[in-house]
Amino acid sequence: MQWPSKDVLYTVIFGTETPAGRRFDLALIVAILLSIVVLFLDSMSSARAHIGGTLYVLEWTFTLLFTLEYGVRVYCAHNRLAYIRSFYGIIDVLAVMPTYLSVFIPGLSFLLMVRLLRVLRIFRILKLFRYANEANVLLRSLNHSRRKIMVFFSSLFILVTLFGSLLYVVEGPENGFTSIPLSIYWAIVTITTVGFGDITPQTPLGQGIAAVTMLMGYAIIAVPTGILSAELGREMRREYDMRHCPLCDKTGHDKDASYCKYCGGEMEPKQDPEAAAAVAAEKD
Amino acid sequence: MQWPSKDVLYTVIFGTETPAGRRFDLALIVAILLSIVVLFLDSMSSARAHIGGTLYVLEWTFTLLFTLEYGVRVYCAHNRLAYIRSFYGIIDVLAVMPTYLSVFIPGLSFLLMVRLLRVLRIFRILKLFRYANEANVLLRSLNHSRRKIMVFFSSLFILVTLFGSLLYVVEGPENGFTSIPLSIYWAIVTITTVGFGDITPQTPLGQGIAAVTMLMGYAIIAVPTGILSAELGREMRREYDMRHCPLCDKTGHDKDASYCKYCGGEMEPKQDPEAAAAVAAEKD
Amino acid sequence: MQWPSKDVLYTVIFGTETPAGRRFDLALIVAILLSIVVLFLDSMSSARAHIGGTLYVLEWTFTLLFTLEYGVRVYCAHNRLAYIRSFYGIIDVLAVMPTYLSVFIPGLSFLLMVRLLRVLRIFRILKLFRYANEANVLLRSLNHSRRKIMVFFSSLFILVTLFGSLLYVVEGPENGFTSIPLSIYWAIVTITTVGFGDITPQTPLGQGIAAVTMLMGYAIIAVPTGILSAELGREMRREYDMRHCPLCDKTGHDKDASYCKYCGGEMEPKQDPEAAAAVAAEKD
């Protein structure tokens, strides 16, 4: 077997157009997912007790594989430094580093968590670019609403501090509200309607204030929802109004309209190759 | 009493137009609901202890009745193979099979659950076709929003993995976060604001991260709601599928369209009395 | 002091226009609220232990007062039979009956609950007619969406039966899922994101299915919200489109517009006295 050239390697590893490239991507996704399953199993004491040795071997196998992959990526990248400094270049290093470090610095379990960043590597392969436009509409709506959302969150923080402190005073440490920060934590648990139930008011007054907290949390969720609904509606209408009829100049045409719905005039096709490509890419 | 002809049987069993057909449908709904009540009672140990024998007899009675009904359906169907292979034909078999199998393979409780599919048989009778249009508007909106919803769920999964793993590192097995998968389960319980409270953070840092998780879950529910509100609003404004182009027969035209957006053909104004009646019927 | 005439009594008791009528209404609201507080206190064992005698006396005082009020209402009503058969006439009787019945049939605590219907008597006095239009917009929107909401609830019931039964099979009685109805109850607790935590899955598989249940409940709440948002938006726009400019015939004018915003032409005032009254009543 002949050693593949740098260009062939690049096409296989970085590209997705060739059958070999797609097979490589598929194998990589499987390897990443399996390595995450190994991580998950390694965190379960019963699994570690029974198949700890196997998990250890598997973890090193995946680490060496990913290290090899990283090496080949650096070797065949058109611009090595750019790749090393890129977002995914850093993720690729962080995904294998902890296993090597754990040899020298044992017991640093939080360090091993860094390996979970491997999950981000899947996104590179899945080419989430396809969904970029959808994410853009969402992000643009969030961005337009960001000041309304800030006003909402500021009000929420004041409410939570107020109700938490009130409950601390009313219920006190003997009913589980041992400090103001813990009481504010309780208020967040309650106003978001999570309601763990590990700390609950015991006095009638405390339960009354808690009831008000809940009703507020229940009602004010309507605020961010309303903001975003209205903003997304506007954003979508805007997308809808982007085409003009060349005859009657009216807007409001669907993206797939070929003729003006008002005067029957032929709509201009999206002839700009770049725009058409963008539209096509956006469509599928 | 004369034995009814195949055609009469078909009208009674498959049809809903004749009084006899309606009486049969009503009796069948009652029988299905009663057989489900028997299933429910059979799962309650106290009921089984007291009236276990009666439940056993009732279960076999319903099974034999449904088997008989299935036999008659096969006998009088216009196209027997088509019926047997149809969705409801398969459901009809699955609804009685487990009881027979339980004689040979005892103790397979999950097999008995298959009988719950009987509930789906009710839908055939209720002719949910009436609601098909409503379901279509909902499904079309969901379909249009599917990519935005995928972006939302992808973000949700990343958040849940991130916060779950963080809590596993911060709280650890001694506070109930015994493994990463369990911690991710906890993060889902928290971010969806369910909040069972069987596992709760005990350290101040863990509670702080949990508070962030809750606030996120509380706020980001606005995203799918906003998406669907905006999409449904657009879908309703359009109320499409109501008008067809007389030239190309395509649907999906706006209420104010005078020309087909696909072929430019003139759309008929809404003068057809039947269409108006249909619109009125649809409206109320 | 002279005994008041039947007409004067009617004005005071049924009317709200005279100062005496308003004073009577206020006194009645206070009496009703106090009698409900007595009911609440009577249900608390500690209060009953300390001031049980006082509560007993108060309850009889309010009962006799309300009986007297009922007698006077019957006496001075323009149409006695119509009053006795009216909604509030029946509520008035139900509000006092249980106390009398409790003398003969002791221990029927659920009977005493009927007295809580007294709270409905407040609504008569508050004349909630003022809010009737707002309630109408809400009810009309709910009515228009009722079929979409039925589709939503049917899907919810199927999901809840499915997931509840699944959990019953997976977790079983040893983990608290003692019967299918209880498991369906658990599924409702989970899918609505209430999450009491009295029953929770213990096996990894059960927790996985529970996570799916939660995510579904978290996401599908968007459906009824989206339906109602879109419907209310339409309902509001319709209210908005009810006025036409007599000059340019364009719609979309605010309720308080005096001039057309497009051509500056004077808008017709709402001259129809009935419509004007309705608008005025609606406005305040």
Add this chain to the structure above:
Amino acid sequence: MQWPSKDVLYTVIFGTETPAGRRFDLALIVAILLSIVVLFLDSMSSARAHIGGTLYVLEWTFTLLFTLEYGVRVYCAHNRLAYIRSFYGIIDVLAVMPTYLSVFIPGLSFLLMVRLLRVLRIFRILKLFRYANEANVLLRSLNHSRRKIMVFFSSLFILVTLFGSLLYVVEGPENGFTSIPLSIYWAIVTITTVGFGDITPQTPLGQGIAAVTMLMGYAIIAVPTGILSAELGREMRREYDMRHCPLCDKTGHDKDASYCKYCGGEMEPKQDPEAAAAVAAEKD
């Protein structure tokens, strides 16, 4: 060092335009946040046990600093009485008063909570005026929807009283529903989907009624959300308060209005560069 003049002090303390003013503001925010951290720590028994003395000293340091600041503010204010009587003037006093009072009246922990109002002082510095417009849109939408929201809350209170009382009768004190007020508290916990789980129904009938309560709470949250979405959508489409009628100076005109809807006067087209800039600034 020369003692600064009254005017210089005013610019530094009340103003935000000069570098000195900004440095002062930053120092004040840090001091306020630190004093709140001290308050939080002081409420934690473990922190009080270890560094109680330090916390005591810090609390007095911050109190004296804020007292000094208050004195200087009164000294250099243009209108002393106006400042003292203003909202922030009162907050400034309330933020230091409790510490002094605690010397004379020990053990009044709820009094010390008043110091948490210090958090409101931050808002003065952050000049939330920038967000005033966003808050206005939200408040205006809430104001327009207030009657629909009142109808919603009235219905919610009736539902909660009804279901709470029902559960009290069905479950009774032996299952934790010890009184009607507590049962109503439970109903609020359930209908808002908080679900602490400290009180849960144990009988099948109680669980059935609880399931209905949950489904209601889960579904009716759609009502306030729908109301606010529709109202915010309308408010945004309008984007009013941006244009004034040159004749009658009234605001509240739609974006497409050519004539004032109140006086019929011709509206100015949007050509004013400053207005355009303001609109652009508002948009981003």
